[in-house]
Amino acid sequence: MHQIQAAVLRAGGGPLHLESLDLGGPRDDEVLVRLAASGVCHTDIDFLEGHAEPPVILGHEGAGVVAEVGRQVRRFKPGDHVVLSYQSCGRCPLCRQGRPTACEHFWDLNFGFQRLDVSNAYSDGVQGHFFGQSSFATQTLATSRNLVKVPPDLPLKLLAPLGCGMQTGAATVLNLLKIPKKSSIAVLGTGAVGLAAVMAACIAGANPIIGVDIKPARLELALELGATHAIDSSREEVIPRIREITGRGVDYVLEITGDPAMYRAGAEALKPKGTMALIASPGRGGSLPEGRKIIGSIQGDAVPQKFIPKLIALYREGKFPFDRLLKFYEFREINQAIADALQGDTIKPVLVINEI
Numbered sequence: 001m002h003q004i005q006a007a008v009l010r011a012g013g014g015p016l017h018l019e020s021l022d023l024g025g026p027r028d029d030e031v032l033v034r035l036a037a038s039g040v041c042h043t044d045i046d047f048l049e050g051h052a053e054p055p056v057i058l059g060h061e062g063a064g065v066v067a068e069v070g071r072q073v074r075r076f077k078p079g080d081h082v083v084l085s086y087q088s089c090g091r092c093p094l095c096r097q098g099r100p101t102a103c104e105h106f107w108d109l110n111f112g113f114q115r116l117d118v119s120n121a122y123s124d125g126v127q128g129h130f131f132g133q134s135s136f137a138t139q140t141l142a143t144s145r146n147l148v149k150v151p152p153d154l155p156l157k158l159l160a161p162l163g164c165g166m167q168t169g170a171a172t173v174l175n176l177l178k179i180p181k182k183s184s185i186a187v188l189g190t191g192a193v194g195l196a197a198v199m200a201a202c203i204a205g206a207n208p209i210i211g212v213d214i215k216p217a218r219l220e221l222a223l224e225l226g227a228t229h230a231i232d233s234s235r236e237e238v239i240p241r242i243r244e245i246t247g248r249g250v251d252y253v254l255e256i257t258g259d260p261a262m263y264r265a266g267a268e269a270l271k272p273k274g275t276m277a278l279i280a281s282p283g284r285g286g287s288l289p290e291g292r293k294i295i296g297s298i299q300g301d302a303v304p305q306k307f308i309p310k311l312i313a314l315y316r317e318g319k320f321p322f323d324r325l326l327k328f329y330e331f332r333e334i335n336q337a338i339a340d341a342l343q344g345d346t347i348k349p350v351l352v353i354n355e356i
Contacts, residue, residue, distance in 0.1 A: 001025065001123075002032070006057045006137035007334050008126055014048050015335045016058075016136065022123035023139060028070040030141045033082060035064040036356040037328075038135035039161035040337050040349040042191070047111075047130070048338070056113050057128040060086070062135025062142075063150070063160035065356055075144050081156060085163040085304035086110055087132025087146045100145065101298045131164075136334065138353055148308045156356055158323055161192065161348050162308050164299070166322050169196030169256075171300025171307055172277050173204060177252055181205035184246050187227075188238075188266050189256030190218040192325055192348040193279060195225055197254050199320050202226025206252075208245055212238055212262075215344050225321065238265045250274060254297075267294065326350050 002023045007016040026032045039061030047058055062084035066076050076082065087109040088100035095103050103109065105116055113127035114120050120127055121141055128134035132146045150159055169192070173179050185206045187194045190213040201209045202225070211222035212231045219230035231241050243249060253266040253276040266276050272290035277297045286294050300307075314320035325347040329337040337349035 002139055004137050004139045005331075006122075006126070006128075006134070007059070007331070009048055009052060009054045009056050009058060011054055012048075012050050012052070014338070016048070016338075018332060018334075021126055023137075023141065024121040026068050026070040026141055028072040030070045030143055031066055031073055031076055031147060032068040032139060033062065033064040033084065033142055033147075034067045034139050034356065035062050035135055035137060035353045036156035037064075037160040037353055038062045038351050039163070039165065040334075040341055040351065041165050042341070043164070044136075045338060045342065051111075052113065055124075055126045056130065057122065057126060057134035057136055058130050059134055059136030060084070060110075060131030061161050061163045061165065062133050062140060063156040063163070064140075064354070065156075067139065073144055076147060076149065081150050081152045082142075083148045083150050083159050083163050083304075083308055084131075084133045084135060084140075084142050085146050085148060085167065085308065086299055087143065089116065090145045098303065099301070100303060101301050106298070136351070146304070148304050150308070150312065154312070157328060157350055157352050158326070159312070160350055161322065161326065162311055163304065165192045165348065166196045166311060167302050167304065167307055168279060168297065168300050169193035169254075170200040170311060170320070171302035172254060172279065172297045173197050173200035173300070175307065176295070176297050176301045177275060177277055179204045179206050179252055182207055183252060184208050184210075184250040184271075185252040185254070186210040186212060186242055186250045186266065186269055187222075187254045187256070188212045188262045189254075190215070190222045190227075191256065194254065194256045195222060195325055195347065196322060197256075198222050198227050199225050199322070203314065203319050210242060210245060210250065218344070218347065221324065221347075225324070233262070238262075239268050242269045246271075253277070254279065267292070328352050
């Protein structure tokens with residue numbers, strides 16, 4: 001057993017409480033990670049506000065150093081620097097086809113707050129294993145399937161957010177949609193996921209790239225990171241403005257806000273045969289008139305072990321400057337970090353858990 005500090009959700013809506021708990025050692029296929037940092041994602045906040053049954057440990061954008069490995073683990077060893085991403089079973093037909101985001105057990109492994117065999121490694125009745133990691137803690141258990149080895153010369157607190165939000169935004173553009181050069185795109189919501197999508201669209205050579213938000217500071221940053229146009233939807237009508245910019249509409253839309261009105265605007269802003277990808281929207285995949293398509297995005301269909309190293313390489317080349325979105329908080333400031341994210345004052349909070 002390992003004694004850890006974890007931010008425990010004891011009641012829906014929070015706050016989170018730092019508590020001492022016991023964590024079991026790694027099973028044969030597991031890895032014990034000493035966490036250096038964890039990003040705070042809006043999925044964490046959604047579960048804090050009502051999608052989880054307390055007491056639980058949230059967090060799913062961890063980064064740290066391998067402390068122990070189980071007997072069956074071959075790809076990792078103590079001392080390796082790692083980023084943690086979503087979990088998959090590795091055994092179902094879709095996992096074997098190299099499509100872990102379509103894993104048959106994806107929901108249970110990532111949102112079930114337990115291992116697939118319904119066991120739990122935490123003491124005092126607290127449930128963990130969120131996204132196979134529960135990274136709001138000083139140590140956690142993961143598996144080879146949701147770990148990505150990363151270069152030791154880059155700070156782990158910098159790399160932590162790559163495991164979910166940044167990956168999802170960028171991979172939706174580059175992997176799922178495979179946006180061709182000179183295509184037009186509107187990104188509805190320029191938080192961390194949306195700005196990652198803007199940077200990826202710039203890498204893909206899209207034009208125009210239109211950012212839509214209600215926060216002027218975010219729109220200004222979107223323009224600095226590659227957007228060609230910005231629309232403040234609290235002041236302007238989105239659909240007429242997009243048509244004014246493009247003439248007829250856009251080839252692609254990313255809907256990230258979860259706002260039904262923005263979902264409708266995105267669908268109407270599409271050109272004939274255009275495609276809208278939903279990341280946080282209440283709408284579902286399907287079709288619209290004139291061959292328009294609506295598809296859902298889970299992590300942008302990214303395989304973390306392939307895509308996260310790609311993002312790191314793009315960062316080193318200066319093409320994916322995601323560090324501009326980050327603000328760092330001490331672990332004890334976790335509730336303030338969440339409040340700042342909800343207010344829109346911080347685009348991507350990152351908790352510094354251990355100095356490694």
